[in-house]
Amino acid sequence: ADKADFVLVFARTDASKGRDGVTCFIVDTNTKGFHVRRVVHTLRSSHYATELQFEDMRVPNANILGEVNKGFAIANERLSRQRIPYAAACIAVAVKAQELAVDYAKQRETFGAPLASRQAIQWMIVDNEIDIRTSLWLTLDAAHKADRGEPYRMEAGIAKLVASEAGGRVVDRAMQIHGGYGMTKDLPFERWYREMRIRRVGEGPNEVQRHIVARDLLGGSLR
Ligand SMILES: Cc1cc2nc3c(=O)[nH]c(=O)nc-3n(C[C@H](O)[C@H](O)[C@H](O)COP(=O)(O)OP(=O)(O)OC[C@H]3O[C@@H](n4cnc5c(N)ncnc54)[C@H](O)[C@@H]3O)c2cc1C
Known part of the structure; x- marks a missing residue:
């Protein structure tokens, strides 16, 4: 995520609905509040993972991939x-x-x-x-x-x-x-x-x- 232009975020948007309460958002990595907190090294020496933090980050409706609460299927x-x-x-x-x-x-x-x-x-x-x-x-x-x-x-x-x-x-x-x-x-x-x-x-x-x-x-x- 530290090199990407955008990421897909699957976020819970309705806590009461289980898998029918997840939405997929396309998030530009330059969005205000999007932070790569740290690089996480694993057994795989050629790649690393990243830990993300979202701080009061607002994502416009236009960036919803598919429909609200239909992200799990994606x-x-x-x-x-x-x-x-x-x-x-x-x-x-x-x-x-x-x-x-x-x-x-x-x-x-x-x-x-x-x-x-x-x-x-x-x-x-x-x-x-x-x-x-x-x-x-x-x-x-x-x-x-x-x-x-x-x-x-x-x-x-x-x-x-x-x-x-x-x-x-x-x-x-x-x-x-x-x-x-x-x-x-x-x-x-x-x-x-x-x-x-x-x-x-x-x-x-x-x-x-x-x-x-x-x-x-x-x-x-x-x-
Ligand atoms: C090197 C690396 C690269 C990765 N790359 C990506 C990536 O590119 N994209 C991405 O989306 N993810 C990626 N992942 C994340 C990976 O898909 C998850 O780590 C994996 O799906 C396990 O989820 P978790 O870590 O939350 O484990 P948990 O869900 O917390 O599971 C922990 C342990 O409990 C067991 N467990 C969980 N639930 C049950 C159950 N109901 N019954 C019995 N046992 C259970 C699991 O099998 C596991 O052994 C990566 C992980 C690693 C290590």
């Missing part, structure tokens, strides 16, 4: 749709980690034989492949449904949660296969390890994805 649609590329990005990291693990297992010899000949290593590589392919098919399924205009919220939630958890496991196994070398900053694993950890929380934490799936399976009565 956020919900954006969040659901975004979970599909978010899952795909986890798979991209997992595929590259697996590629490095396979190459290294063939090349590195211990006790007179390549790592690739050891069943313990083979099984890690197999489990990686299963995690990658499972994530891929679930993500394609969600993308296919979204593209066709079919309901896809549950599929997107499942894809995001499986791909983020599987991606973390794949990176972890690839690091293990690389031994001490895998812990160094010479290789991208430690960065991916941090990124995969974020992805279980970002774009809606995985507990919330499970909640979305439960609600779709068990009915809208669940809050």
Whole structure:
């Protein structure tokens, strides 16, 4: 937000109406009362978050995106749709980690034989492949449904949660296969390890994805 010309603010405009009491505002960052209080650093070293403060800030009616109290649907649609590329990005990291693990297992010899000949290593590589392919098919399924205009919220939630958890496991196994070398900053694993950890929380934490799936399976009565 410290570099943006405008931000979208989802604000509660009717405290008594739950999700029907949220409005989306387009707020110019040079509006009087808009402050970036501080930069917040996270596990992701390439980006940072910002903490905002709104002090007696007034936003004109013209800056309402959509209608008053209809902001939740805008956020919900954006969040659901975004979970599909978010899952795909986890798979991209997992595929590259697996590629490095396979190459290294063939090349590195211990006790007179390549790592690739050891069943313990083979099984890690197999489990990686299963995690990658499972994530891929679930993500394609969600993308296919979204593209066709079919309901896809549950599929997107499942894809995001499986791909983020599987991606973390794949990176972890690839690091293990690389031994001490895998812990160094010479290789991208430690960065991916941090990124995969974020992805279980970002774009809606995985507990919330499970909640979305439960609600779709068990009915809208669940809050
Ligand atoms: C690096 C980073 C980048 C981000 N970038 C963006 C961004 O670009 N745009 C954006 O809008 N947001 C962004 N976020 C915010 C992110 O989407 C939220 O942090 C995330 O959705 C979790 O919300 P919260 O932090 O309020 O956690 P909370 O809602 O406070 O949840 C805390 C914990 O409780 C669990 N929990 C919450 N409710 C329930 C429940 N009902 N049942 C069981 N468990 C529950 C959660 O799963 C979580 O583990 C970013 C976060 C990070 C870390």
